[in-house]
Amino acid sequence: MAPSKGWMDLISDCLNDVYSHGVEEFLDYAFKKTGRREKIHCPCVKCSNTYSATREVVGTHLKVYGIVRNYTFWYHHGERVGESESNLESVQQSEDEPSNEMHDILRDLYIEFCGQDTNDMDTDIFAYELLPQGSNLPQSYYDAKKVIQDLSLSYKKIDACVNNCMLYWKEDERLDFCKICGYSRRKTDKYNGEDKVKTNGKRIPKKILRYFPLKPRLQRLFMSIKIASLMRWHKDKRVDDGVMRHPADSMAWISFDKLHPNFASDSRNVRQGLASDGFQPFANSKMPYSVWPLLLIQYNLPPWMCMKQSNFILSMLIPGPEGPRDAIDIYLQPLVEELRELWETGIDTFDAYAQQNFKFHAVLLWTINDFPTYANLSS
Ligand SMILES: [Zn+2]
Ligand SMILES: [Zn+2]
Numbered sequence: 001m002a003p004s005k006g007w008m009d010l011i012s013d014c015l016n017d018v019y020s021h022g023v024e025e026f027l028d029y030a031f032k033k034t035g036r037r038e039k040i041h042c043p044c045v046k047c048s049n050t051y052s053a054t055r056e057v058v059g060t061h062l063k064v065y066g067i068v069r070n071y072t073f074w075y076h077h078g079e080r081v082g083e084s085e086s087n088l089e090s091v092q093q094s095e096d097e098p099s100n101e102m103h104d105i106l107r108d109l110y111i112e113f114c115g116q117d118t119n120d121m122d123t124d125i126f127a128y129e130l131l132p133q134g135s136n137l138p139q140s141y142y143d144a145k146k147v148i149q150d151l152s153l154s155y156k157k158i159d160a161c162v163n164n165c166m167l168y169w170k171e172d173e174r175l176d177f178c179k180i181c182g183y184s185r186r187k188t189d190k191y192n193g194e195d196k197v198k199t200n201g202k203r204i205p206k207k208i209l210r211y212f213p214l215k216p217r218l219q220r221l222f223m224s225i226k227i228a229s230l231m232r233w234h235k236d237k238r239v240d241d242g243v244m245r246h247p248a249d250s251m252a253w254i255s256f257d258k259l260h261p262n263f264a265s266d267s268r269n270v271r272q273g274l275a276s277d278g279f280q281p282f283a284n285s286k287m288p289y290s291v292w293p294l295l296l297i298q299y300n301l302p303p304w305m306c307m308k309q310s311n312f313i314l315s316m317l318i319p320g321p322e323g324p325r326d327a328i329d330i331y332l333q334p335l336v337e338e339l340r341e342l343w344e345t346g347i348d349t350f351d352a353y354a355q356q357n358f359k360f361h362a363v364l365l366w367t368i369n370d371f372p373t374y375a376n377l378s379s
Pocket of ligand 1: 042043044045046047048058061062
């Protein structure tokens with residue numbers, strides 16, 4: 001019996017315990033089934049079963065580069081047709097990880113739907129067969145998306161000048177040309193000079209900033225009892241033994257508290273760091289296209305949570321092709337405005353852990369970036 005393969009879905013989080021455990025099980029299985037003593041094919045994203053390596057190397061590759069996601073039938077590692085897969089994954093899955101158990105149950109129960117688009121299949125079966133009449137589960141992907149929008153977790157598109165001079169927002173929202181360089185806001189047809197239009201009649205901006213409003217995202221942290229309780233961790237649970245494990249152990253944190261005793265008096269006030277760096281979404285492509293994400297890190301949370309990808313708040317995606325350089329100021333405007341309000345006036349929200357309404361403030365303590373970006377940011 002082949003080990004369970006659910007861990008392969010966690011490829012985006014290769015440091016995850018469930019993933020590491022899966023890698024070890026895979027290695028045990030592969031060496032046992034192939035009868036090899038030295039080397040096996042490495043199914044990591046880089047080697048893609050083309051190269052062979054020792055157990056140690058394959059293990060490291062799988063944890064660093066990740067496993068080829070669609071290598072689900074482990075042919076190169078001794079798996080043969082008809083072999084069943086162990087289903088122990090649900091037992092080993094930690095409670096933080098999303099589980100696909102329900103999906104599997106549905107697939108087992110309604111095998112005739114297997115060929116269909118699984119997302120729709122789940123919704124239809126849920127709505128008509130499993131839930132009582134009158135349930136209000138969204139009927140389609142589109143409806144589900146609307147719910148997300150109503151929870152205000154969507155993002156705003158703000159047009160930007162192609163030369164990074166300005167954003168078309170607030171009083172400039174309706175302008176057609178950049179106030180500084182005079183370039184057109186939208187893509188134009190090179191033959192007749194008219195604005196290009198999409199099939200739905202909308203004109204196409206040359207550059208778009210995607211901005212993810214911060215306030216609703218911070219409020220959401222307090223909507224979960226578990227996270228709301230952990231937002232106090234740095235004060236309530238942290239052990240002060242002189243060892244540096246969390247920014248709360250640092251001089252910067254302590255002197256901030258001394259300077260702002262009001263802010264420090266409520267441990268729920270949010271302390272954040274801003275991380276930015278460009279990245280190339282298509283790693284092997286020669287295109288210069290890069291996206292500049294800005295991420296906010298919540299330092300109220302314990303060290304094992306605050307640096308976890310799922311707890312980052314994506315603040316904005318600045319479009320390429322080249323980095324915004326000094327013009328990053330231009331793109332930071334919506335964030336700065338929100339941060340200013342969060343620092344000065346604060347916002348009301350409900351604390352699910354304390355079961356009460358309260359007003360919280362937020363501060364940006366520091367930024368994390370390489371030195372070129374540091375120069376741009378501090379300008
Ligand atoms: Zn490899
Ligand atoms: Zn311009």
